[in-house]
Amino acid sequence: MATAPALPATAAGVPGSMGDVRRSNTALVLGAVAKAPAGVHPSRAQLATATGLTKASVSSLVLDLLDAGLLREAGQSQQGRGRPGVGLELNPARGVLGMEINVDYIAAGLVDLSGNLLVHEVREQDNRSAGTGPVLAALAGLAGTVRAAAGEHGVEVLGGGLAVPGLVDPAAARILTAPNLGWANVTLEPGAVLPGAPLGVSLFNEANAAALAEVRHRPKEGSDFLFVSGEVGVGGGLVIGSELFTGPEGHAGEVGHVVVEPDGTGCSCGGTGCLETVAGQDAILAAAGIAADTRTRSASMALLVQALQAGEPAALAAVNRAGRYLGVALASTMRVVNIGSVVLGGHFAVLDPWLRAPLLASLGRYAPGRFSPEQVTLSVVGESGALLGAAGSVVRSLIDAPHLLQS
Structure with missing residues (x-):
């Protein structure tokens, strides 16, 4: 399937437009790279075979993903008897922060686009006696520490996922009830925990996030x-x-x-x-x-x-x-x-x-x-499960919609 140049922004959101097709194909290519086994770096030709797209289309889409910083060229990839192609991998210099607020601690961790936990910090504190403001301020400080560590690792933080022990409305960034924290019908500003991150911060239930981490790692x-x-x-x-x-x-x-x-x-x-x-x-x-x-x-x-x-x-x-x-x-x-x-x-x-x-x-x-x-x-993921799951969900959303980071 050949792709065409993206339409102007005014037409990009029209259902069935060429802009939609290109976004869909971009996600298809990125997803194929993400599904490759550890240590396997598919070439453009191999991605064309895996996705059913033409080699020219894949090359164009890969260029977009390289420009967006989501992919990186990673040496050569052998393709049978022919000349080896240039391998591709998810860019290890991009990552997201997984964060957790629980009753007696807060935590933050840096997770790369392949799901590896690179930095993990936990701070024990009693959050039952504090309102959302002080707890989020403490979490912002901890997230800042992890973000600084990410910079030392050469990793740019694209966004974050925040897990809390309660019923949540992610679309409204609202905690409906978190009885063990004493919070009810509270609207958060999770983006304030990670200012300037292009993808912002998404909200998750703690147990659901941990369950998602089990799916990924077990x-x-x-x-x-x-x-x-x-x-x-x-x-x-x-x-x-x-x-x-x-x-x-x-x-x-x-x-x-x-x-x-x-x-x-x-x-x-x-x-x-x-x-x-x-x-x-x-x-x-x-x-x-x-x-x-x-x-x-x-x-x-x-x-x-x-x-x-x-x-x-x-x-x-x-x-x-x-x-x-x-x-x-x-x-x-x-x-x-x-x-x-x-x-x-x-x-x-x-x-x-x-x-x-x-x-x-x-x-x-x-x-x-x-x-x-x-x-x-x-x-299989231990105490880091909730933040791994929250971060992993943000990564999956990005892989499904890479245009969120494309100009």
Whole structure:
């Protein structure tokens, strides 16, 4: 398929115009480079074969992508018996910032266009006692530090993704409710965290972002699973066919607010007996007799692990209870969505040596025959999952619409 020169700007947005065709073909070429296996640098001729476009069209589109800084020539690419062509790769000198606001920390990381995490900074702080202004100001400072490090690596930051533990309206940059932060119906200015970035900053739910990172980094056969994020709250991300399923309003997967103890304690969401009231980080620490409010997140979890290793009854009972009720919630959830694989992240992954037995016993009791131990796995991305997923989503959006950076 041959392409034609782009139409003037006044016609570029007309459906079916030559401008639309060129934008679509540009995304096709960039996507083909992005899908190449690590270490493989396709040539223009190979891209023409892969996309079905003419060699002349591919050469023209590649020139645009080189000018936009999204591609880089990377040595020679062998093409069988013929002369080797010039290989192409996603430009490692371009990247995005993944950022996260959680209840007891903020984080920022530099991710290149190939999804590699180059810099990662975490700052522990209690965000429950602060409004959105101070928290965003602190995050802006941390993002500035990472952006400076990006400059030292020779990487230009194109934009960012921000993950928060709550229900969000990304189009309006609005947090509908983040009960563990005490935020509700708050409109943010995420671009202020990363001023001057051409793509701005997009907003994501923390568990959904982490689930997307699992899709990107875990084995290909893991295309259907429920990701469960263990933080102060408990979040969930539902993946079907390697795609995140969020439901009509974007809020599917909230496993942390499945009721597991109808006569239990009140939850920050306003309900009673939700999973996070027994399996959230603060709930487990309190039941184990560890005062989370007087220590940092990492120190509190370290004390809990030490108590478990020492066989302290209160700690063992707290984790056993959390695992049992996590099994109740998962058995109910997985019967509804008919997916038999679970990925555990956050403190659930850290506590797996003690959590797994009660969790599997609970699943065996409440969903007999539905789960095998191999179907309950641990996160492959760890604590960086949310920011990796947020950054990766921005990169994917750019690959789908590279014209956003083209003049």
